[in-house]
Amino acid sequence: MSAKLSKMETSSPAELVFGLAKHPLNYGIGLDVGKGSVVPELKYFTRSASEGRTEGIKGEFVSITSDVLQRASELGLPALQLETEFTFVETSRPRMVGEIVIAQKDMLEKHCERFGTAAALRATIADMRDVRRKGLDPESRAKMMESFEAAASNGADVLSIESEGGKDVFNHAVIRQDLKGVLFALGVLAPIDMKRLWKDIVRVADKAGVVPGGDTACAFGNTAMRMADGVGQMTISHVFAAAVRAMSASRSLVAYEEGARGPGKDCAYENVVLKAITGFPMSMEGKTSASAHSSLVGNVAAACCDLWSNEQVPNVMLFGGTAPQVFLEILSYDVKLMNEAHRAKRAKEVADLLISSDKFSDPQAFVLAPDVAWQIGSAIVSEQDDAYRRTVAACRTALDMILDAKELNLSASERRFGLKLKDELMSMPSDVDQFIRDSLDEYRDKVETFRPRDYEL
Amino acid sequence: MASAGERAIAELRDKLVGLDFEGAKKAAQDALDAGVSPQKIVTGGIGEGMNIVGQKFEKSEYFLSELIVAGEVAKEVTQLLQPHLKGTQLKKLGKVVIGTVRGDLHDIGKNIVAMMLETAGFEVIDLGSDVPAENFVDAVKKHSPDIVGMSALLTVTMTEMATVIQQLKDSGVRKKVKVIVGGAPLTDDYAKSIGADAFGRDAVQGTEICKSWVAK
Numbered sequence: 001m002s003a004k005l006s007k008m009e010t011s012s013p014a015e016l017v018f019g020l021a022k023h024p025l026n027y028g029i030g031l032d033v034g035k036g037s038v039v040p041e042l043k044y045f046t047r048s049a050s051e052g053r054t055e056g057i058k059g060e061f062v063s064i065t066s067d068v069l070q071r072a073s074e075l076g077l078p079a080l081q082l083e084t085e086f087t088f089v090e091t092s093r094p095r096m097v098g099e100i101v102i103a104q105k106d107m108l109e110k111h112c113e114r115f116g117t118a119a120a121l122r123a124t125i126a127d128m129r130d131v132r133r134k135g136l137d138p139e140s141r142a143k144m145m146e147s148f149e150a151a152a153s154n155g156a157d158v159l160s161i162e163s164e165g166g167k168d169v170f171n172h173a174v175i176r177q178d179l180k181g182v183l184f185a186l187g188v189l190a191p192i193d194m195k196r197l198w199k200d201i202v203r204v205a206d207k208a209g210v211v212p213g214g215d216t217a218c219a220f221g222n223t224a225m226r227m228a229d230g231v232g233q234m235t236i237s238h239v240f241a242a243a244v245r246a247m248s249a250s251r252s253l254v255a256y257e258e259g260a261r262g263p264g265k266d267c268a269y270e271n272v273v274l275k276a277i278t279g280f281p282m283s284m285e286g287k288t289s290a291s292a293h294s295s296l297v298g299n300v301a302a303a304c305c306d307l308w309s310n311e312q313v314p315n316v317m318l319f320g321g322t323a324p325q326v327f328l329e330i331l332s333y334d335v336k337l338m339n340e341a342h343r344a345k346r347a348k349e350v351a352d353l354l355i356s357s358d359k360f361s362d363p364q365a366f367v368l369a370p371d372v373a374w375q376i377g378s379a380i381v382s383e384q385d386d387a388y389r390r391t392v393a394a395c396r397t398a399l400d401m402i403l404d405a406k407e408l409n410l411s412a413s414e415r416r417f418g419l420k421l422k423d424e425l426m427s428m429p430s431d432v433d434q435f436i437r438d439s440l441d442e443y444r445d446k447v448e449t450f451r452p453r454d455y456e457l
Numbered sequence: 458m459a460s461a462g463e464r465a466i467a468e469l470r471d472k473l474v475g476l477d478f479e480g481a482k483k484a485a486q487d488a489l490d491a492g493v494s495p496q497k498i499v500t501g502g503i504g505e506g507m508n509i510v511g512q513k514f515e516k517s518e519y520f521l522s523e524l525i526v527a528g529e530v531a532k533e534v535t536q537l538l539q540p541h542l543k544g545t546q547l548k549k550l551g552k553v554v555i556g557t558v559r560g561d562l563h564d565i566g567k568n569i570v571a572m573m574l575e576t577a578g579f580e581v582i583d584l585g586s587d588v589p590a591e592n593f594v595d596a597v598k599k600h601s602p603d604i605v606g607m608s609a610l611l612t613v614t615m616t617e618m619a620t621v622i623q624q625l626k627d628s629g630v631r632k633k634v635k636v637i638v639g640g641a642p643l644t645d646d647y648a649k650s651i652g653a654d655a656f657g658r659d660a661v662q663g664t665e666i667c668k669s670w671v672a673k
Contacts, residue, residue, distance in 0.1 A: 048618060130562070133585070171565055175525065175569060175572070176525070177520065177526075223565060227565065235521045237520055314613065413518050413519070415515055
């Protein structure tokens with residue numbers, strides 16, 4: 001059932017602290033999330049998948065799970081969540097997805113029974129539609145849904161996806177820092193696609209009695225983040241990347257309006273905004289995701305996480321064990337500190353340090369600071385009517401706050417570009433139908449794979 | 458006082474620097490209408506404008522993305538002028554076959570390099586993403602490029618570059634092309650270890666390397 005979120009579930013940014021959510025969840029094998037403690041969420045990538053092999057995949061997942069549970073017991077972890085993010089190869093084989101989930105869940109249950117641990121398994125299904133080459137291909141969508149069903153009916157506790165509706169238009173736009181194209185992708189196309197997709201995902205989750213987690217704008221916000229790259233890099237503006245992050249919150253909110261309940265997926269850095277709006281617990285990644293990619297938001301991203309993740313790590317050997325074992329240990333110590341901060345009633349103090357250590361080092365970190373994210377969230381819900389207007393509002397608020405924040409010390413080029421974006425935003429029509437009319441022909445001409453009919457436009 | 462033609466050329470240059478597609482095309486048309494030769498529009502308007510944009514990028518005033526858009530403005534204006542450039546085809550610097558290797562769908566980095574190469578004056582044959590090694594070999598045989606460019610974003614897919622280079626060798630075409638590789642996880646040492654001729658740290662450096670190769 002879809003319901004527009006027209007008010008903030010949290011009453012102030014002060015409520016955005018790690019380990020605490022307005023609407024905590026209990027799922028899996030006795031796992032509480034957002035109820036006063038942070039839980040490590042480990043993600044891993046098989047060697048079989050990296051070598052393009054289909055044989056041996058299940059065996060390797062079993063081996064990874066065995067390794068990490070061994071380390072979990074050695075560390076005395078009271079709680080953990082595993083995330084298995086299925087590749088295209090695996091998602092195209094729903095039976096294999098089901099078998100992997102059964103095997104992992106069985107191992108988790110035995111581990112929990114033996115050690116008294118709380119645990120859960122998140123299954124993330126790949127968006128196989130390959131938007132950049134085939135548009136929103138219905139056959140691939142059907143296969144994805146089969147894999148969701150296989151995961152849900154065989155023991156996955158949380159369902160997630162990194163959906164890519166609008167990605168082809170976005171890719172065209174982000175290279176050119178074309179605000180109109182980004183707005184069209186994040187404010188019109190992705191929400192149309194997500195609305196339909198999440199109706200089905202929630203239906204599958206409800207039928208199996210599992211949690212519909214959330215969607216991530218990884219293909220959008222993180223693409224911009226990686227293009228912006230490190231301090232002083234000049235591929236695209238960091239102000240632009242921060243604005244894309246803010247806009248992606250409006251897009252990812254659609255999943256929650258269709259019934260997702262969190263915890264949102266780790267690579268959705270926009271989860272700070274989504275936690276502020278929905279009150280649902282969120283998974284985040286930051287410094288611990290340096291195993292997968294660099295970022296300028298490593299500490300601030302932890303400030304209000306409920307699950308703390310490593311994004312992705314290949315199953316290779318390191319001096320200290322397998323990489324998944326090593327990253328579970330790194331996550332567990334971060335989480336231990338955050339949970340000790342709660343016990344000592346100093347969580348807000350620790351969260352504030354995580355925020356202040358990053359906040360003014362880059363506009364992308366700035367928009368993830370809870371006070372800024374909360375304002376972006378407020379702007380989004382103040383526009384009840386449509387996703388486009390919400391996306392414009394998110395962008396406007398982010399730009400206004402970035403350009404007003406003297407402590408950011410924006411370079412001349414960043415300030416120039418931020419002001420240019422503001423001007424462009426002002427020139428966008430307030431009416432979504434007008435905006436769609438203006439955009440349809442332009443992007444149909446410019447983006448070969450974009451088919452308006454995929455979005456019923 | 459500047460003539461109408463000179464004013465139109467200056468306007469074209471400014472519009473190109475301002476990344477204004479329609480404004481630049483209108484200025485180019487105004488220059489043609491004022492009797493300015495197409496060659497002069499190319500050198501005085503487009504060429505000068507691109508030089509200014511390039512300088513702004515070097516001084517960190519413009520982003521790489523703006524350099525790319527300026528290249529697209531220049532391309533559209535050149536297309537407008539093409540019918541007037543009778544018998545004076547703009548010579549290409551060289552030909553590049555480019556693609557993201559098999560198993561890797563990340564195409565933004567490759568697209569940026571392709572656009573930069575086009576802006577620099579190369580003919581670019583873009584094979585897309587998730588390109589099997591045999592497609593690189595077939596494209597080399599079909600198009601006889603000067604350069605093959607490969608991109609990968611993932612540590613797990615970058616190894617495919619070695620496969621492509623090996624297949625180029627096996628097909629007897631490796632010595633006919635220079636090979637440049639790029640992508641976030643790559644290093645100079647890795648490029649050397651798989652037998653590539655160069656590693657492009659970013660699109661700007663990659664384009665400069667390609668230009669240096671065809672200048673020899």
